[in-house]
Every structure is written in structure tokens, then in C-alpha cells.
Amino acid sequence: MTAIRQRWLILLEAGATALIVAVVWLYTNVANGIVVVPARRILGAFREEWLFQHFVTDLLPSLERLAAGFALATLLGVGVGLLLGSFDTLYLIWQPVVNFLRSIPVVSLLPLALVVLGTDNTMKITVIAYATCWPILLNTTDGVRQLDPTLDMTARVYRITGVRRLVRVVLPAVSPRIFAGMRATLSYALLLLVVSEMIGSTSGVGFRILTSEQTYNIANMWAGILLLGIIGNVVNVLFVFAERRALRWYLRPGLSEVTV
Amino acid sequence: MVVQEHGSATSTPGQTDDPAAHTDKLRPADRRRARPTARLRARPVVLGSLGVVLTIGIWEFVSRFVPVPGDSVPPTFDVAREFWHQLQLSTFWQAVWLTLQGWGIGLLITIVIAVPFGLLVGASRVIWRALRPTVEFLRSVPGVAFIPVAILLFGQETQSTVFLVVFGAFWPLALQAMYGVREIDDVARQTARVLRLTLWQRIRHLIVPSMLPFVATGVRIASAIALIAAITCGLVLGNPGLGRSIAFAEAGAQINQMYALIITSGVLGILMNVGLTYLERKAIFWVPQGRHQITESHK
Numbered sequence: 001m002t003a004i005r006q007r008w009l010i011l012l013e014a015g016a017t018a019l020i021v022a023v024v025w026l027y028t029n030v031a032n033g034i035v036v037v038p039a040r041r042i043l044g045a046f047r048e049e050w051l052f053q054h055f056v057t058d059l060l061p062s063l064e065r066l067a068a069g070f071a072l073a074t075l076l077g078v079g080v081g082l083l084l085g086s087f088d089t090l091y092l093i094w095q096p097v098v099n100f101l102r103s104i105p106v107v108s109l110l111p112l113a114l115v116v117l118g119t120d121n122t123m124k125i126t127v128i129a130y131a132t133c134w135p136i137l138l139n140t141t142d143g144v145r146q147l148d149p150t151l152d153m154t155a156r157v158y159r160i161t162g163v164r165r166l167v168r169v170v171l172p173a174v175s176p177r178i179f180a181g182m183r184a185t186l187s188y189a190l191l192l193l194v195v196s197e198m199i200g201s202t203s204g205v206g207f208r209i210l211t212s213e214q215t216y217n218i219a220n221m222w223a224g225i226l227l228l229g230i231i232g233n234v235v236n237v238l239f240v241f242a243e244r245r246a247l248r249w250y251l252r253p254g255l256s257e258v259t260v
Numbered sequence: 261m262v263v264q265e266h267g268s269a270t271s272t273p274g275q276t277d278d279p280a281a282h283t284d285k286l287r288p289a290d291r292r293r294a295r296p297t298a299r300l301r302a303r304p305v306v307l308g309s310l311g312v313v314l315t316i317g318i319w320e321f322v323s324r325f326v327p328v329p330g331d332s333v334p335p336t337f338d339v340a341r342e343f344w345h346q347l348q349l350s351t352f353w354q355a356v357w358l359t360l361q362g363w364g365i366g367l368l369i370t371i372v373i374a375v376p377f378g379l380l381v382g383a384s385r386v387i388w389r390a391l392r393p394t395v396e397f398l399r400s401v402p403g404v405a406f407i408p409v410a411i412l413l414f415g416q417e418t419q420s421t422v423f424l425v426v427f428g429a430f431w432p433l434a435l436q437a438m439y440g441v442r443e444i445d446d447v448a449r450q451t452a453r454v455l456r457l458t459l460w461q462r463i464r465h466l467i468v469p470s471m472l473p474f475v476a477t478g479v480r481i482a483s484a485i486a487l488i489a490a491i492t493c494g495l496v497l498g499n500p501g502l503g504r505s506i507a508f509a510e511a512g513a514q515i516n517q518m519y520a521l522i523i524t525s526g527v528l529g530i531l532m533n534v535g536l537t538y539l540e541r542k543a544i545f546w547v548p549q550g551r552h553q554i555t556e557s558h559k
Contacts, residue, residue, distance in 0.1 A: 009389045016390035035412050092307035097315050103529035105488045107495060108503065108522050111510035115332040115518075191402040191428075191488070198407065198496050206405075210496075213408030225405045232400025 037219045042226065045219035050227055054208060059227070062193060062204045065121060066235070069128025070182075070189050077133040078178055081140025082166065085174075091141065098137070106131035106188075107195055119200035124193065131192045132185045139181030143174030176250050179243045186239060190232055205231070334515050342516035343523060352505075356524065359501040362418055362490040363483070366425025370482055374430050375475055378437025379467070388438075399435070403428030403485070404492055411497055421493040421501070428489040429482035436478025440471035476540040483532050491525060502528075 028039045050059060084091045084098075110127060117123035147170065155161075155169045197206030209224035244251060316336050323333040346352040381388050381395070406427045410420035444466065452466045494503020502525055509518035 012386065012389050013393055017393040020391075020394050035409055089307060092304050093311040093314070095304070095311070096308040097311045100526055100530065103533060104522060104526035105484070105491050105529055107488050107492045108506050108525040110495060111506050111518060112332065112522060115510060115515070116329055118329075187400070187402065190400075191404055194402050194404050195492050195496065198404075209405060209408055213411060218412075221408050225401060225409075228405045229397055229401040232402070233397060236400055 035218060037222060041219040042222045045217075046223035046226055049208070049220055049223050058203050058205055058208050061121070062197065062206070063231070065124045065128060065196075065204070066189055066193050066231075068121075068125045069193070070132055070186070072125065072129035073132035073185070073189070074136055074178075074182060076129060077136025077181065078140050080133075081137045081178075082144060082170070084137075085141040085144025086170075091145070102134040102138070106192060110196060110199055113196075114200050119202075123200065124196040127196050128189050128192045132189045135185040135188075136178060136181040139177040140174055143177035144170060147173055176247055179247060183239060183243065186235060187232070190228070190235070194228065332515060334519060338516050339519040339523070343520040346517065346520050346524070352524075355500065355502050355505045355521075356528070358418070358499075359487075359490050359494070359503070359528070362421030362425055362493065362499070362501065363486045365418070366422045366490070367429060367479070367483060367486045369422065370426050370429040370433055370486070371479065373426070374434040374478075374482075375437045375471075378434040378475075379441055379471070381434075382438035382441030383467075395431075399431035403430075403489055404496075407492070407496055410493075416497060416499050418499075420497060421490050421499050424493055425486045425489045429486045432485060433475070433478040433482040436474045436481070437471060440474030440478075441467065443474065444470045473540075473544045476536075476544055480533065480536045480540065483536055484529065487525075487529060487532065 025039045028036055028042075084094060106127070109130070113123050113127050117126060151169060151173060155165055160169060193204070194206040194209075197204035198210045201207045205224055205227055209221055209228075212218070212220035212224060319333065320336050322328065323335045326333070381391060403424060406424060410423045414420035414423060448466055448470070452462050457465065490501060491503035491506075493499040494501040494505070495507050496503075498504055498507070502521060506518055506521045506525075509515075509521060
């Protein structure tokens with residue numbers, strides 16, 4: 001019964017998506033405008049541009065910046081978050097500053113980053129890391145502060161302290177929240193990647209999209225946007241996969257419903 | 261899939277069960293004993309101010325003694341003076357106004373489109389399944405990727421800012437609205453059925469009250485992204501507004517001015533967050549404290 005229903009729903013998903021794609025395909029074929037290009041030409045441009053002419057020169061640098069920035073943000077967010085979460089005084093001291101810094105719309109810091117760091121990779125990675133670290137930092141801090149009292153007391157009774165407590169008790173307990181913060185912030189990483197490549201760059205997907213538009217190569221522009229969608233999706237899927245593996249103990253059925 | 265909120269500016273722990281809140285009712289004899297709690301209450305303020313002072317001190321130290329490329333860390337006093345100077349310029353207020361305009365119009369349009377969309381998609385499992393792959397794909401395209409499209413369609417006009425704000429803010433809000441509909445209490449739903457509420461009554465008494473908390477949180481998330489989109493438009497497209505002013509200050513090596521404008525954008529961000537949090541509290545007074553935060557700390 002449910003199996004049949006499942007199959008029917010999957011069929012519905014595939015059918016409806018095919019229909020949407022077909023409608024877009026036909027629409028782009030008949031419509032005229034500055035920005036509408038036949039879908040066939042976009043796919044053609046995609047094959048030419050990204051398979052594999054600009055793959056090494058533009059796609060790989062972008063992915064590298066994304067990965068480096070995100071990794072740095074995780075380290076920073078978890079590290080500082082653990083510190084602020086563990087010491088109440090530190091938390092109270094830095095809370096207003098943290099709140100102000102994370103309220104600055106990150107893109108307005110880009111010109112400053114240009115002045116300080118120039119236009120090279122370091123700038124982009126730093127900017128991505130900065131923008132991305134806040135949700136991770138805040139989630140980690142809150143997680144440590146709201147540590148399950150039973151867990152905390154059990155650790156105390158067993159005299160688990162210091163580094164051992166941090167690694168064996170605190171980190172596992174807050175890891176679901178760390179992952180939640182990382183997932184929430186993935187889209188910010190991608191956003192900052194694109195903007196930083198549009199502002200100060202001579203390579204990257206964002207750079208290609210903008211130059212394609214400036215040379216009125218509209219099909220190439222859409223191909224780049226399509227590529228960004230693909231990157232976003234692949235990164236998301238990879239992340240969910242990693243999260244499922246890392247939090248397997250936590251995601252056991254009945255324990256919670258982190259993912260649907 | 262759960263939307264995680266980026267923390268909230270007002271989540272001061274211990275806010276609800278603050279022992280010092282009762283000091284006024286105490287008899288004089290007890291008040292002495294209550295003093296430590298009063299001190300406890302002042303602690304966040306004192307320590308928080310200490311943090312601010314420390315930050316300014318570190319900044320001043322860096323600007324004086326640490327060599328940074330391009331003299332990019334000016335003394336705090338210079339920035340403060342420049343900030344004060346900016347406050348008296350009409351160009352400054354115009355830039356702020358234009359940024360706020362793009363943000364506000366964009367956010368309004370987003371609310372008008374995204375909430376009904378979320379309602380529709382969230383209410384029907386069939387529609388959700390039919391649209392899921394498309395939605396999942398589209399929402400992972402960053403809104404700023406459409407900057408070139410905005411340039412082609414509208415040029416350097418307010419419309420292109422609005423267009424990009426909508427593209428950036430749509431999905432976060434639509435998804436929150438969708439979860440809101442899904443979270444309608446089963447018992448409440450069945451009660452409505454038993455009472456044979458009409459469609460209008462169901463919307464009024466069942467759907468809106470349970471959706472609104474999620475929508476309110478969604479608007480707050482969308483607002484932050486909308487501000488980013490509005491400023492990006494100034495930076496990349498050269499649309500008049502704060503973003504462009506910051507880019508100009510950078511290009512003209514007006515470091516103090518750049519800092520003043522960046523701080524302004526931060527102040528705007530805080531004001532929006534605080535304002536929307538306040539509205540959220542007012543608008544969803546019927547939700548027991550903490551319940552609407554389900555999305556924030558869903559683990």
C-alpha cells in the first residue's frame with residue numbers, strides 16, 4: 001500500500017519536473033527578449049564553457065575558495081564558539097561585539113577586504129570564512145551553554161574534565177547544532193563566493209557570469225547561472241550525506257527529526 | 261529539512277526567570293540580601309561595555325602599532341569624527357534612504373509572493389512532491405547570480421535592486437511559510453473539521469495563527485538577505501545607495517569614510533533585527549513563550 005503510494009509519488013515528482021522543464025524549453029524557444037535565450041543554446045554554451053574549457057581555470061578555483069573558506073569558518077566558529085560557550089564571563093564580555101559584527105551585512109566589508117588583502121585568493125577565502133562563521137559560532141555557543149545538565153553532572157561525577165571532557169562530552173553533545181549551523185550557512189558561502197568573484201577577480205564562476213553579460217553573451221551567462229545551481233545542489237547533497245554519517249548515532253529513528 | 265535561524269540578538273539567557281525582577285516588592289530588610297542579585301543583573305551590562313571598550317582599544321592599538329597594507333586601519337577617533345560628519349550630509353541620508361527603499365519594496369513584494377506560495381505548496385502533499393525537485397534546484401542558486409540578468413532587464417535603477425532582493429529573499433521566506441502550514445496541530449485541524457468551519461474561518465482561526473510565527477521568523481531571515489542584496493547591487497552594479505558609496509569611498513582611498521559607511525550598514529542591520537524581533541513578539545502574542553522558536557533550536 002505505502003510502497004505503491006511511494007512509487008506513485010516518485011512518478012509524480014519525475015513527471016511534474018519533466019513537464020516544467022518542457023514548458024521552460026518551449027517558452028525559451030518562442031519568447032523573444034534581451035534575456036531569454038533558447039534552452040538548447042544555453043545547454044550548448046554550458047557544454048562548451050564548462051566541459052571542459054573553463055573547468056580548470058574557473059570552476060576549480062571557485063570550488064577551492066568555497067572549500068577553504070568553509071573549512072576555515074568551521075574551525076573558527078567551533079573554536080570561538082566553544083570558548084564563548086564554556087566561559088560565562090567571556091560570553092558576556094563579547095556578546096555585544098559579536099552581535100554587532102554579525103549584523104554588518106557582510107558584502108559591505110568587501111571593499112575593506114579589497115584594501116587590506118588585495119584581490120587574490122586570500123581575500124575571497126577570508127571573506128567567505130568571515131561571513132560563514134557566524135551561524136556556526138552562535139550555534140556552538142548556544143549548544144555549549146545549553147548542555148544537558150544530566151550529561152554535565154554525569155561527566156562531573158566521573159571526574160571527566162579538561163580536554164577529555166571537551167572531546168568526549170561537549171563536542172559530541174553540540175555536534176548536531178554545529179552541523180545545523182554549517183548547513184544554514186552553506187548558502188552564505190556560495191553567495192559571498194559569487195559576489196567576491198564579481199568584484200575583484202579575473203577567474204571564477206561569478207567572474208565568468210558577469211563578463212558573459214558584459215560581452216552580451218547571454219547563453220554563456222545562463223550557463224554560468226545553471227552551473228551555480230548545480231554547484232549549490234551538489235554541495236548540499238554532499239553535506240547532507242556527511243551529516244548523516246557523522247551524526248548517525250544521533251539520527252537514529254525516534255530520536256529526532258533533523259532531516260525530512 | 262529544517263531552517264536554522266541564525267541565532268537572535270535578543271536571546272539573553274535567564275531573561276524569563278530573572279531573580280532580580282522581584283526586588284521592588286521586597287521589604288527593606290530583605291533588600292540588602294537581594295543586592296547580590298541586582299549585581300548579577302548588572303553583570304551583562306558591565307561586562308558587555310568592557311567588551312566594547314576592549315574592542316575599541318584593540319582597534320586603536322592595531323591602527324597605531326601594527327603595520328597593515330594601505331593604512332587600512334585608521335584611528336578610532338578619526339572614524340568617529342567622519343561618522344559624525346557623514347550624519348550631516350544629505351548625500352549620506354540619500355544613500356541610506358535608497359538602500360532602505362530597495363530593501364523595503366523588495367521585502368514587501370517577497371512577502372506578497374512567497375507567503376501564498378508557501379501556503380499553497382505546504383498545504384498539499386501532492387503539489388509539494390510535484391514541485392520538490394524544481395524548488396530544491398532553484399533555491400540553491402544564490403540570488404546574486406542574477407545580477408547580470410538584473411542589469412540587462414533594468415539597468416542601474418531601483419527596479420534592479422528590488423528584483424535582486426526578491427530573488428534572494430524569496431526562498432527563505434517561502435520555505436518558512438511552508439513549514440508553518442505543515443506544523444498545524446493535528447488535533448486543531450480535526451477540531452476545525454468537526455466544527456465544520458468554512459474555508460474563511462479555517463484560514464482565520466486555524467491556518468494564519470499557526471503559520472504566522474514561522475512567517476515572522478522567515479521575514480527576519482529574509483530581511484537580512486534583502487539588505488545584503490540591496491548593498492550588493494550598489495557594489496557590483498553601481499546602483500545608488502550605501503553599497504555604491506562604500507565602493508566609491510574605497511576607490512577614492514577615503515578610508516575613514518569607508519569605515520563610517522560600513523558601520524552605518526551594521527547599524528541598519530541591527531535596527532532591522534531588533535525592530536523585526538519586536539514586531540514578531542507583538543504579532544504573535546498568542547504563542548506561548550518559546551514555542552515559535554521551534555525553528556531556531558530544532559537541534
